[in-house]
Amino acid sequence: MAQKSFRLSRLSARMLMVAVCFLVLASSGWAAGKAAPDFTLKDVLTGKEYTLSQFRGKVVMLNFFTFFCGPCRDEMPDLNKINNELKGKGFQTFGIAISSNPTQIRFLVKQLGLQYPVLIGNDKVSDAYGSISVVPTTVIIDKQGNIAQRL
Numbered sequence: 001m002a003q004k005s006f007r008l009s010r011l012s013a014r015m016l017m018v019a020v021c022f023l024v025l026a027s028s029g030w031a032a033g034k035a036a037p038d039f040t041l042k043d044v045l046t047g048k049e050y051t052l053s054q055f056r057g058k059v060v061m062l063n064f065f066t067f068f069c070g071p072c073r074d075e076m077p078d079l080n081k082i083n084n085e086l087k088g089k090g091f092q093t094f095g096i097a098i099s100s101n102p103t104q105i106r107f108l109v110k111q112l113g114l115q116y117p118v119l120i121g122n123d124k125v126s127d128a129y130g131s132i133s134v135v136p137t138t139v140i141i142d143k144q145g146n147i148a149q150r151l
Helices: 002-025 070-087 102-111 123-128
Strands: 041-043 049-051 059-065 093-098 118-120 137-142 149-150
Touching: 002 049, 041 118, 059 070, 070 102, 093 102, 102 118
Parallel strands: 059 093, 093 118
Antiparallel strands: 041 049, 059 137, 137 149
């Protein structure tokens, strides 16, 4: 059974990778959607502030999660691989921890060796992205700053 869920996880990661690659390579104006709400959030490890609008011109993947979410933890190593493969090619990944203790999130980031910024989210950002109530939730933002997909 464990092997089957691993295969599903790898298949899901591959499908996400294909979708992201397609968006990275898509011509400007391909994705028609509403503008992604801007935000400024701090990185849980460094305290550095990141503002979404700084990354206009790149495809951005936002992954909303909580500390106690098992499926969130399961997909993070795959998201880390995607980030590492595409980060120099007009792509940026952000983890956004919601309803979570920053100390626990720092531990998780270090434990999993995540190499993309993990930000401490808040209700304002969660509400702006449709009241995130189910995690993990991933939002893909195109190069023009529009929401292309919500998974």
